[in-house]
Amino acid sequence: MKIRRSTSAAVAATALLASCAGAPPEPLSAPTAFVPPADVADAIRVHALRTGGTWRLLEELCTTAPTRLSGSPGAERAVAWSVEAMRAAGLENVRLEPCTVPYWERGDVGEVVVVEPAEARGERLAMLALGGSVATPSDGLEADVVLVQSFAELSERADEVRGKLVLHGRPMDPTVSPFEAYGGAVAQRSRGAVEAARAGAVGSLCRSLSLATDDVPHTGGMRYDDGVPRIPSAALSTLATDRIAGWLAEGRRVRLAWRQNPRWREPVPSFNVVGELVGREQPEEIIVLGGHLDSWDVGQGAHDDAAGCVQTLEAVRLLKELELRPRRTLRVVFFMNEENGLAGGRAYREQHADEMGQHVLAIESDRGAYTPRGFTTNANAAALSALRAAVAPLAAFGADRVLPGGGGADISPMGPDGVVLVGYLPDPQRYFDLHHTAADTLDRVHPRELELGTVAxxxxxxxxxxxxxxxPRNP
Amino acid sequence: MKIRRSTSAAVAATALLASCAGAPPEPLSAPTAFVPPADVADAIRVHALRTGGTWRLLEELCTTAPTRLSGSPGAERAVAWSVEAMRAAGLENVRLEPCTVPYWERGDVGEVVVVEPAEARGERLAMLALGGSVATPSDGLEADVVLVQSFAELSERADEVRGKLVLHGRPMDPTVSPFEAYGGAVAQRSRGAVEAARAGAVGSLCRSLSLATDDVPHTGGMRYDDGVPRIPSAALSTLATDRIAGWLAEGRRVRLAWRQNPRWREPVPSFNVVGELVGREQPEEIIVLGGHLDSWDVGQGAHDDAAGCVQTLEAVRLLKELELRPRRTLRVVFFMNEENGLAGGRAYREQHADEMGQHVLAIESDRGAYTPRGFTTNANAAALSALRAAVAPLAAFGADRVLPGGGGADISPMGPDGVVLVGYLPDPQRYFDLHHTAADTLDRVHPRELELGTVAxxxxxxxxxxxxxxxPRNP
Incomplete structure (x- = not known):
């Protein structure tokens, strides 16, 4: 399908003429040169919303490879699907780019059972081992629980903690934005085990990083430090955490029996998946767009980040179908191993080091598939003006905000090279209800919201x- | 709970001083005078998100009076609940203001069954009688179906239509905003029966006004014209409509048997429910805020419009709790009979005709409880600037757009008096999945999104x- 439109030269000339009316001429790099013509912006929106192609891709990926943890057979299936999907979309130079990924497995045992208080003995608390955690002893770990709200409190109460389980229980702050709240609480998950072990604890639990009060535990990455004992680490659901907090507030002793058997396996060869729409006039100049193909090992990783991958693929497929091959090259990259290592993002930067000077922009979609609000970026002032001009047509559905912020983990290694990084910004209110959980499934994605993200x-x-x-590049 | 804050006089002086830095002084009516101080805006957001009071009110209303069609016992229960809720919130001058409402009842029979094609004989198609429709004959109505995409097509095919059922089958346009798409399709529901009857049809069906493809039928208001036969009217689900369209596209005859027994009863005395936070300095100047208390008779009317009512009540309750009694009076109005008559909105305007000159602003929330995007308004340019200044702090969560548009059906009778009308604008993408359906229930409302609307x-x-x-008033 081809849309009738003025040539880009004519568009640029029109923009230039418009800017000349009563004002000195502006150079072609002025923001107006970045405003997409209305017919192009309309064609993209109308075609996407009429055909709904992003949803079909999402359904395929989520059913072909519902879990895609790095190193796992699911991740391998996802790589194979991606190659076929990029080819079917008509992308050029479809290829695998190697990276070696860590391989952590959850194992088949995971339970936290109440020992005290007595009247709740035997009850199971909803839990998930954190990604990267070691196992408990095979016959389990039984200990009393000390609940702390911060690492500072943990230090102050170090005497009480020895031989115990620390429960990092500070809720996400509901009064700030969800991503800010996540940032303010995530160290409990990522560094909780190290801090607890330093104080002499034998295990580290954390309150799930969620804004919902429910029984859905949230996994996610954690790490150990050299020289600090590697103690088991898991997340409890917010309800389970609140239950324990309630018992402790009543002065009750809380004692838990915990068993889990995750393990680290040998690193595994894996891949980023790459395909292009080669530029019409300056093919050596590259715009990267992508998400991460790996996910956690529960649910379907539908929002995180199957959606981000298929949005960027469908965005390019749409342009090709509309015969809108642009001047520069659009390169779709499905990055591997964002969740527990970033091997794919680092490998991409290394393997394309010579090309970094020609990387004009990198866009990542990795904040879920809710209604688009705009983008965040690390862009300098000149590039920021250009980006704002570029998204002006998205005001039609309120997606034209370009705010200072990050681009996304996978593209972050390109930042120091001066590449302008952009992160897709959907509505954030529901994301942390299901992030890293068994509830992050296809049915929680709204087809129209997903598709509007593709349009943006x-x-x-x-x-x-x-x-x-x-x-303009960043300095 | 009281927040520490500068007095409003000091705030105004600060705004004035700020505006003087390097520029001529501006009058106090300048937009800066409308910008809420940061401590007030923060206190409202933090207190609302921390306490989540809107959700509790919504749960109460939706469980106390899950259906609230004008004239019904459910509407009566909702009125009684509202009086108690306003009193419990500490509102002043809580009262009932009378209005007489039409009373339509769905009855206990409603079915559309396939007669042809033969292989589908006996299958029931998901349907709901439209609000205001007459009954079919008690032994049913059996006729062939003619599918039309527009009233123009209906006119052209008038010869085929006589004695048949017309199915108005034009889908909502997915490529424009949901409310625009609704506006472009709703005449099929509201005027379909009149147009079909004029062409000699014996019944009028319409495709549900939905952007989803599912088996959930959407009811809603329809009307008859004097002098045109009153034929039965109902909505089919989008799936049922697509099924019929598929059969017709294959050249098959489609014949349906239809029974429904709704009826009009005598008009019933009912009420708007009103409560106030009386102004500190200029109590005679009034800001109205509200939603409509009535709903359709399926589901819980959670988004439409229990949410709008409880958001406005909680907004005022919050301000009272924060000891933020403003200069002017805030008047919460739960309007009756928006869905099928607007008796409450009209009665309010009539009963307060003398006060219209002191009505500074009217705000309605009646577009669902999704994440806030901003507001629409009929305001003149000066008032528009002031409104934009007033919502500036909402930029923190992307809710600071003030766009030209309507305020809401219930407050619309005040427009000709020069009252500035404002409609709350949440994210619209999901609203028409459940508008006027059995699926508009509490569990489809997200507590945080709901609460952010209250904050806005x-x-x-x-x-x-x-x-x-x-x-500034409108001319």
Whole structure:
């Protein structure tokens, strides 16, 4: 399907003429040169919403490879699917780019059972081992629980903690934005075991990083430090945490029996999956867009981050179908191993080190598939103006905000090279209800919201890839 | 709970001083005078998100009176609950204001059964009688179906239609905003029966006004014209409509047997429910905020419009709890009979005709309880600037858009008096999945999204009620 449209040269000239009316001429790098013509922006939106292709891709990926933890057979299936999907979408230069990933397995045992208080003895608390955790002894670990709200409190109460289980129980702050709240609480998950072990604890539990009060535990990455004992670590659901907090507030002793058997296996060869729509005039200049193909090993990783992958693929597929091949190259990258290592993001940067100077922009979608609000970026002032111009047509559905912020973990290794990084910004209110849980499934994604994200990404990517001059690089 | 804050006089002076830095002084009516101080805006957001009071009110209303169609016992229960809830919230001058409402009842029979094609004979199609429709003959109505995409097509095919059932089958346009798509399709529901009867049809069906493809039928209001035969009217689910369209596209005859027994009863005395936070300095100047208390007779009307009512009540309750009694009076109005008559909105305007000159602003929340995006308004340019200043703090969660548009059906009768009307604007993408259906239930409302709407409404209402000068009226 081809849309009738003025040539980009004519568009640039029109923008230039418009800017001349009563004002001195502006150079072609001025933001107006980045505004997509209305017919292009309309064509992208109308075609996407009419055909709904992103949902079909999401359904395929989530059913073909519902869990995709790095190193696992699921991740391998996802790589194979991605190659076929990129080919079917008509992308060029479809290829695998190698990276070696860590391989952690959850195992088949995971339970936390109440020992005290007596009247709750035998009750199981909803839990998930944290990604990277070691196992408990095979006959389990039984100990009393000390609940702390912060690492500072943990230090102060170090005497009480020896030989116990520490429960890091500070809730996410509901009064700030969900991502800010996550940032303010995530150290309990990622560093909780190290801090607890330093104080002499034998195990580290944390309150699930969720804004919901429910019995759905949230996994996620954690790490150990050299020289600090490696103690088991798991998340409890928010309800289970609140239950324990209630018992402790009543002065009751809380004692738990905990068994889990995750293990680290040998690193595994894996891949980023890459495909392109080669640029019409300056093919050596590259706009990267992508998400991460790996996920945790529960649910389907539908929002995190199957959605981000298929949005960027569909964005480029749409442009190709509309015969909107831009001046520069659009390169779709499905990164491997964002969740527990970032091997894919690092490998991409290393393998393309020579090309970094020609990387004009990198866009990542990894904040869920809710209604688009805009983008965040590390862009300098000049590039920020250009990006704002590029997304102007998205005001039609309120997705035209470009705010300072990060681009995304996978593309972050390119930041020091001066590549402008952009992160897709959907509505954040529901994301931490299901992030890293068994509830992150296809049915929690709204087809129209998902598709509008594709529209936003396609519009921005096209505008920057087509602009007469390149986006100003970061210093 | 009282927040520490500068007095409003000091705030106004600060705003004035700020505006003087390097620029001529501005009058107090300038938009800066409408910007809520940061401590007030923060206190409203933090207190609301921490306490989550809107959800508790919503749960109460939806479980006390799950259906609230005008004239029904459910509506009566909702009125009684509202009086108690306003009193419990500490509102002043809580009262019932009378209005007489039409009373339509769905009855206990409603079915559309396939007669042809033969292989589907006996299958029931998901349907709901439209609000206001007459019954079929008690032994049913059996006729062939003619599918039309527009009233123009209906006119052209008038010869085929006589003695048949017309199915108005044009889908909502997925490529525009959901409310625009609804506006472009709703005449099929509201006027379909009149147009079909004029062409000689014996019944009028319409495709549910939904952007989802599912088996959930959507009811809603329809009307008859004097002098045109009153034929039965119902909505089919989008799936049922698509099924019929598929058969017809294959050249098959489609014949349906339809029975429904709704009826009009005598009009019933009912009420708007009103309560106030009386203004501290200019109590005679009034900001109205509200939603409609009635709903359709399926589901719980959770989004439409229990949420709107409880958001406005909680907004005022919050301000009272924070000891933020503003200069002007905040008046919460739960309007009756928005869905099938607007008797409450009209009665309010009539009963307060003398006060219209002191109505500074009216805010309605009636577009669902999704994440706030901002507001729409009929405001003149000066008032628009002031409103934009008033919602500036909502940029923190992307709810600071003030766009031209309507305020809401219930407050619309005040428009000709020059009252500035504002409609709360949440994210619209999911609303027409469940509008007027059995699926519009409590579990489809997200507590945090609901609460953020309360924050947006409270902030705007407070800013306008507290501003040193009144919002400029419309001409």
């Amino acid at each position: 990404i396609a519009t921005l990517a096209w505008a920057v890839a087509e602009a007469p001059s390149a986006l | 409404i409270a902030t705007l209402a407070w800013a306008v009620a507290e501003a040193p000068s009144a919002l």
